[in-house]
Amino acid sequence: MRNNRQKKETNALLISVILHSILFGLLILSSLVYHPLEVMGGGEGDGDMIGAVMVDTGAAAQEWGRIQQQKKGQAEKAKKEPEEVIEKPEPEPKPVVDEKKIEQEKLEQQKREQLKEQQKEQQRQKQLEQQKAKQEALEKAKQEAEAKAKKEAEAVKLKADAEAKRLAAAAKQAEEEAKAKAAQEKVAKEKAAQAAKEKAEKEKAEKEAKAKAEKEAKEKAEKDAKAKAEAEAKAKADAKAKADAKAKADAKAKADAKAKQAALDNFLNGGDIGGGSASKGGNANKGGSQGSGAALGAGDGGKVGDQYAGVIKKEIKRRFIKDPSFAGKVCSIKIQLARDGTILGYQRVSGPDDICAAALSAVARTKKVPAAPSDEVYNKYKNPTIDFDLK
The missing domain is CATH 3.30.1150.10 (Fusion Protein Consisting Of Minor Coat Protein, Glycine Rich Linker, Tola, And A His Tag; Chain: A; Domain 2)
Structure with missing residues (x-):
């Protein structure tokens, strides 16, 4: 029983480690492909939310490279035209750098990152809570299973005890019945022996009485025969x-x-x-x-x-x-x-x-x-x- 319990605990621990590894992998993967939502400003509010524009740096870099390629192509085309029709290109306007806007975008970017971190933290807390709830559920299920197994074991033990008592009672009853049967057989044998003895004594007495009667009858017959013979002798005379x-x-x-x-x-x-x-x-x-x-x-x-x-x-x-x-x-x-x-x-x-x-x-x-x-x-x-x- 103890070995089975240790084996179950080891299996539960191994499953928990595997689930935690999968969870951490999903968190890392979601952080790599996560795109923060654009937070819209304006309107009524408590002032905590700031309006911002999401800038895709990769798209911006691609647009910048396209513009540079376009300019390079225009320059090569201008070289190939006849010299007499070459016109002096107008000087490109210098881009106006809005430092305030850049600073504001940096702040917004920082806020987005903070919000992202908060969301990640909330997600981690939620996952931890789910894991804790799951662990508690597993522990509860484990306890319930142990309680059920204990209850079943107790029921089996009670049933085995009851069966053992029943078998003991049946064995005792069988022993008592065997004793009673042996006593009855003993009484029957004693009665049969007594009856046989009485029968033998009766037969002996009848035999002796018959022998005595036969002897007396023989003696009487001899006496009668003698008397008859004497009478016949007299009658003959x-x-x-x-x-x-x-x-x-x-x-x-x-x-x-x-x-x-x-x-x-x-x-x-x-x-x-x-x-x-x-x-x-x-x-x-x-x-x-x-x-x-x-x-x-x-x-x-x-x-x-x-x-x-x-x-x-x-x-x-x-x-x-x-x-x-x-x-x-x-x-x-x-x-x-x-x-x-x-x-x-x-x-x-x-x-x-x-x-x-x-x-x-x-x-x-x-x-x-x-x-x-x-x-x-x-x-x-x-x-x-x-x-x-x-x-």
């Missing part, structure tokens, strides 16, 4: 006793079934039903199977439909694996038959699981029974329900 007691009844039932099967075969082959009798309509299977309805059981005489129902039951039950534990149990299975005797489907209607499992297995292995002898019989027995027991 009872069933065996009952089976032994009913052995004769089973033998008789088998004999009846065999006779019934023989009669049905005879019927299906075009023979008579009823133990070889030649007449039709008899029925040796008076305790025959039930007709279509809730189950296949007691017969209804010598009707063909009842005989076909017995064929279906016999065909399926010959694959039924009996067990003494089935004593006193009955399983009802409903089947769906096709026209050609194919078993299309079956489902358990009622009965315990153990005997029904054996019954369903027998139906599944049968797959097909003899076809019905007529559509009427088929329509009546296409969805029969068969009872499985130890009988």
Whole structure:
């Protein structure tokens, strides 16, 4: 800043010197070509102004030389004329010298020179005043420029200070926000860790509770299985006793079934039903199977439909694996038959699981029974329900 100021002062001084040199040159040049104005006399006034006639000395010298040349020419012309016509020239009149007038012209010339000097002095004073005013204007402009520069520098400094304060405040705010964010993240991490810990503890407790429940369920199942096994063993023993007691009844039932099967075969082959009798309509299977309805059981005489129902039951039950534990149990299975005797489907209607499992297995292995002898019989027995027991 100081170097720039010194440089500006040096430039101003150099410009001032150049302007002064040009001014002095103009003053000298104007003094060489200056022609004083003719001051007219007479009239009313305060007596300070004197009437004078401006005399151009150069013009006067030229006029004097012209007159001398004219006289010289006239003399040469006179010499060349014939001598007889030569006339004696008249003597030239002597110029009358007016000393008073010459003195007066000198005084006037002095006054003109004094006036010229006064005018020059006034011009110099005016130029000095103009130069002083210009110097003052330059100084004022310089001061104003310095004041403006100072003001601008102060404004820039204030702006820089304000910007620095703003940046500091922004940095402080950012730091506070970062701290707050870090605190929030820390709290969130602590909450997440606590939640994870609680979740792990909960899962552990649930796992332990599940393991405990499974253990208790296993122990109970083992206990129930043991009790069931004991009950089944007892039931088997009872069933065996009952089976032994009913052995004769089973033998008789088998004999009846065999006779019934023989009669049905005879019927299906075009023979008579009823133990070889030649007449039709008899029925040796008076305790025959039930007709279509809730189950296949007691017969209804010598009707063909009842005989076909017995064929279906016999065909399926010959694959039924009996067990003494089935004593006193009955399983009802409903089947769906096709026209050609194919078993299309079956489902358990009622009965315990153990005997029904054996019954369903027998139906599944049968797959097909003899076809019905007529559509009427088929329509009546296409969805029969068969009872499985130890009988």
